[in-house]
Amino acid sequence: MASKSTFFFLTIFLFFINLTVSQQISTVDSECTNRWIHIRTLPSRFNLDLLSTCNHYPITDDLCPYLANHGLGPKTHTHTRSWYRTDPLLLELIFHRRILEYPCLTPDPNLATAIFLPYYAGIDSLRYLYGPDLNSSSDHGSDLLHFLTNDSPEIWSRRSGHDHFLIMARPAWDFSQPLTVDPPIWGTSFLERREFFNLTALTLESRFWSWQEQAVPYPTSFHPHSLPFFESWIRRVRRSRRSSLMLFAGGGGTSSSPNIRRSIRLECTTTNSNVTKSENAKICDFVDCSNGICEHDPIRFMKPMLQSSFCLQPPGDTPTRKATFDGMIAGCIPVFFEDQTAKMQYQWHLPESEYSEFSVMIPKEDVVFRGVKIADVLMSIPKEEVVRMREKVIEIMHRVMYRRHGASLGLMSKKDAVDIAIDGVLNKIKSRVDDL
Ligand SMILES: *[C@@H]1O[C@H](CO)[C@@H](O)[C@H](O)[C@H]1NC(C)=O
Ligand SMILES: *[C@@H]1O[C@H](CO)[C@@H](O)[C@H](O)[C@H]1NC(C)=O
Ligand SMILES: *[C@@H]1O[C@H](CO)[C@@H](O)[C@H](O)[C@H]1NC(C)=O
Numbered sequence: 001m002a003s004k005s006t007f008f009f010l011t012i013f014l015f016f017i018n019l020t021v022s023q024q025i026s027t028v029d030s031e032c033t034n035r036w037i038h039i040r041t042l043p044s045r046f047n048l049d050l051l052s053t054c055n056h057y058p059i060t061d062d063l064c065p066y067l068a069n070h071g072l073g074p075k076t077h078t079h080t081r082s083w084y085r086t087d088p089l090l091l092e093l094i095f096h097r098r099i100l101e102y103p104c105l106t107p108d109p110n111l112a113t114a115i116f117l118p119y120y121a122g123i124d125s126l127r128y129l130y131g132p133d134l135n136s137s138s139d140h141g142s143d144l145l146h147f148l149t150n151d152s153p154e155i156w157s158r159r160s161g162h163d164h165f166l167i168m169a170r171p172a173w174d175f176s177q178p179l180t181v182d183p184p185i186w187g188t189s190f191l192e193r194r195e196f197f198n199l200t201a202l203t204l205e206s207r208f209w210s211w212q213e214q215a216v217p218y219p220t221s222f223h224p225h226s227l228p229f230f231e232s233w234i235r236r237v238r239r240s241r242r243s244s245l246m247l248f249a250g251g252g253g254t255s256s257s258p259n260i261r262r263s264i265r266l267e268c269t270t271t272n273s274n275v276t277k278s279e280n281a282k283i284c285d286f287v288d289c290s291n292g293i294c295e296h297d298p299i300r301f302m303k304p305m306l307q308s309s310f311c312l313q314p315p316g317d318t319p320t321r322k323a324t325f326d327g328m329i330a331g332c333i334p335v336f337f338e339d340q341t342a343k344m345q346y347q348w349h350l351p352e353s354e355y356s357e358f359s360v361m362i363p364k365e366d367v368v369f370r371g372v373k374i375a376d377v378l379m380s381i382p383k384e385e386v387v388r389m390r391e392k393v394i395e396i397m398h399r400v401m402y403r404r405h406g407a408s409l410g411l412m413s414k415k416d417a418v419d420i421a422i423d424g425v426l427n428k429i430k431s432r433v434d435d436l
Pocket of ligand 2: 160161194195196197198436
């Protein structure tokens with residue numbers, strides 16, 4: 001049984017859905033030309049039912065506590081207004097809640113440029129990835145497809161699916177198991193289904209040859225709701241004394257075979273004893289997040305990130321990392337070791353041409369096989385340049401932040417990760433539909 005509080009969240013959530021649907025007609029039309037979005041009404045088995053079973057999922061953590069605050073999770077402590085214990089998987093819920101506030105919603109699918117499917121695909125995938133449906137993971141999506149092609153099928157077929165989009169808050173790799181691989185090695189086949197080739201999926205990580213999906217930033221724990229709260233955080237980030245040159249927050253790197261995480265661990269543990277005399281500063285700070293101990297516990301890594309100039313973002317099981325975005329929120333300049341970590345992923349949110357202004361790239365082969373010391377590279381960057389880069393990180397911070405639903409108008413003037421994702425979806429759909 002899900003807890004009482006879960007049902008409370010669901011009730012509130014439903015209330016907002018109704019509220020928004022009744023208000024959506026009043027918006028000024030001119031701003032909405034070519035921007036109308038219709039939210040498809042899906043049976044509750046595609047969304048709310050998946051939340052009511054939040055403690056039944058075959059994963060170690062009970063998802064229920066993290067449903068609080070429309071998927072932002074519980075607050076980190078009682079008095080905070082902006083910090084939450086956010087679970088990245090619940091971006092599906094966060095995004096749904098935010099799109100209900102989108103000013104150009106229309107109840108008429110025929111007027112809409114884009115059709116949003118409020119299906120919690122990543123949450124639904126858990127039973128295929130880890131649970132009882134492991135051996136039928138190629139079925140993921142069959143039920144949705146059946147609904148789309150039977151219930152008002154003209155909506156789905158009107159533009160061959162090109163105008164439909166959804167959010168799947170996991171790496172696209174988890175949904176890309178070729179249908180021909182039997183038994184499946186890993187993942188469901190949702191994105192491999194021919195019938196879904198034309199829709200757009202927002203994922204936390206895209207494949208390198210992505211056609212359907214576009215990666216959007218991992219949600220961090222910072223979700224301010226007004227401009228003063230956002231600006232006071234920016235002041236704190238600017239003021240923060242950066243007492244260590246670089247920081248690595250993560251796990252792994254303990255195996256004996258050469259890889260970038262191992263090199264980072266070795267460099268950090270050997271240089272840690274070396275304190276630079278002039279600034280009494282550490283070279284490398286290492287926050288051990290092994291065994292998932294940092295998940296849902298942002299205090300563990302946000303404080304150290306605030307105190308470090310650079311944050312190391314090596315690939316792990318997948319090329320991308322949530323910590324890239326945590327670090328940027330802390331004004332910590334990201335150091336990448338391969339382009340797949342961010343440059344080839346988040347083109348909408350972090351334009352490729354700006355990477356040299358806010359990040360450092362050190363090819364992982366140089367570190368692992370050619371003896372390049374990360375600290376040497378970072379120390380050789382002139383101080384003024386470091387300051388400039390940090391300012392750039394601060395300047396673009398709002399692009400990777402997910403502000404809280406119901407935010408003030410002041411804060412809404414800064415485009416956040418959801419606003420940018422919606423702009424991107426509309427542009428992509430427009431270019432696809434124009435080509436038809
Ligand atoms: C999946 O199939 C394998 C091999 O047939 C079997 O051992 C396993 O128990 C099945 N898993 C589930 C969850 O049904
Ligand atoms: C995808 O779109 C193309 C046109 O761009 C169309 O020919 C094709 O049938 C569509 N696929 C599906 C499965 O609807
Ligand atoms: C630590 O500092 C000493 C003295 O400056 C230097 O010889 C040594 O190479 C440094 N160790 C590392 C791992 O950088």
